[in-house]
Amino acid sequence: MYRYKITFAYDGSNFSGFQIQPHKRTVEQVLKNAVNKIAKHPTPEIPVIGSGRTDAGVHALNQVAHFDIPYHLSNESMRKALNSILPLDILIKKAELVDSDFHARYSAHNKTYRYRVDQGEFVNPFKRNYTAHFKYPLDLTLMRKAAKNFIGEHDFTSFVASGSQAKSNVRTVYKIDIKRDKLRNEVVFDFTGNGFLYNQIRIMVAFLLEIGSKQRPVDDVKRVLAAKDRTQARMTAPASGLYLVSVDYGNDRESD
Amino acid sequence: MYRYKITFAYDGSNFSGFQIQPHKRTVEQVLKNAVNKIAKHPTPEIPVIGSGRTDAGVHALNQVAHFDIPYHLSNESMRKALNSILPLDILIKKAELVDSDFHARYSAHNKTYRYRVDQGEFVNPFKRNYTAHFKYPLDLTLMRKAAKNFIGEHDFTSFVASGSQAKSNVRTVYKIDIKRDKLRNEVVFDFTGNGFLYNQIRIMVAFLLEIGSKQRPVDDVKRVLAAKDRTQARMTAPASGLYLVSVDYGNDRESD
Structure with missing residues (x-):
């Protein structure tokens, strides 16, 4: 074989x-x-x-x-x-x-996911399947500050969907980049971690959008991570904005 | 009312x-x-x-x-x-x-259409409905030279689909722009005219792609226009690449 x-x-x-x-x-x-x-x-x-x-x-x-x-x-x-x-x-x-x-x-060593949020006033017909739509202003400084609290090894019980069958909710997030793509009028989130739980990225993004639009305090990530309670992070951002960017295998051993 | x-x-x-x-x-x-x-x-x-x-x-x-x-x-x-x-x-x-x-x-005074041709080696899954795919090199200088022969008032009988119910096949093309979009790896055609016949843009684009990839001589537009024979321009570029960009009404008389 x-x-x-x-x-x-x-x-x-x-x-x-x-x-x-x-x-x-x-x-x-x-x-x-x-x-x-x-x-x-x-x-x-x-x-x-x-x-x-x-x-x-x-x-x-x-x-x-x-x-x-x-x-x-x-x-x-x-x-x-x-x-x-x-x-x-x-x-x-x-x-x-x-x-x-x-x-x-x-x-697999780690994975990188991207999440694209379109900031247009209305849902762009050409992007409806390829972005989430969020028209309210987003403060990237606040979101970046909040995102730092996700970095490292944490129990992500507060950020996992109820359907998850994972034995442990402990995962490590290595990196979160948040950028504005002016040309496309989007805010783009990149997450790298050693693995993500069911809906984890989409729940984290929805949470960061609440912080960026000042519906939540910037230090709420810490509190909600510590609570280990799914009901604390209420929203899940839609599937349409999410992309699996890459899977990293460290030093691949390839033949041929 | x-x-x-x-x-x-x-x-x-x-x-x-x-x-x-x-x-x-x-x-x-x-x-x-x-x-x-x-x-x-x-x-x-x-x-x-x-x-x-x-x-x-x-x-x-x-x-x-x-x-x-x-x-x-x-x-x-x-x-x-x-x-x-x-x-x-x-x-x-x-x-x-x-x-x-x-x-x-x-x-309506005139209309502008755009046609997007993706030049990637393979069909990009995210562009399959939004571009045509043409992987062979395209000589833009040849296509621009050829496109000049479409400009002006012509009988476009050679460039209309058989289902057309137009009384006359005479139309005026005002402008054809052909650009390379390096970021997207596309060639983009913009056509402005006083109206276009059934499938006319898609047949003209397919014809220009044949010229740009050297399957037809650059001066073939003239010959085929003069022939007034649909069988001369054989190909129709796919619908997925075509966009109605704008309809111009001159000085719109608006109230409210």
């Missing part, structure tokens, strides 16, 4: 998220269909293992997955073969033959 | 074009529903008259329409009332009370 790591982008608008669900169009299902077609439909079917799930409507610029296949193809042939089968809202950017101990989920 | 002119944007991806068709979601139908809701569903229904049709998948940045309604609302109230009813893929940018002799179609 040959193990391939694939790096791919998708527009999440028309997917019911990453994970396979019966009768739903999901990223995992579409990828699995393509891989099994290339492998000439073996029994049992070849599974495709992603670095993690994304929800319905969430996008990816460089999601990662792996699979094992009984045929050897050059990296470029594998990439082309997959792209020739896949629909246009998913694009394989890279395919790499890797060691059999590479695992898309377990080998 | 009060006549309102509305200026609006729409993402054409999920519309079966502008014109009302049975059992289809069209821009005209969605607007008509909103206007008749505001007018409390009068009999007969109030029609909405657009400046012209756009095909399925074609976008608009500033399309124009008018309608007559028995109630007076301020321009701002009309805009807000419509936006509160309309779906998010259509946005009213402006509503203006106008004289009753204003007509969205007949009063």
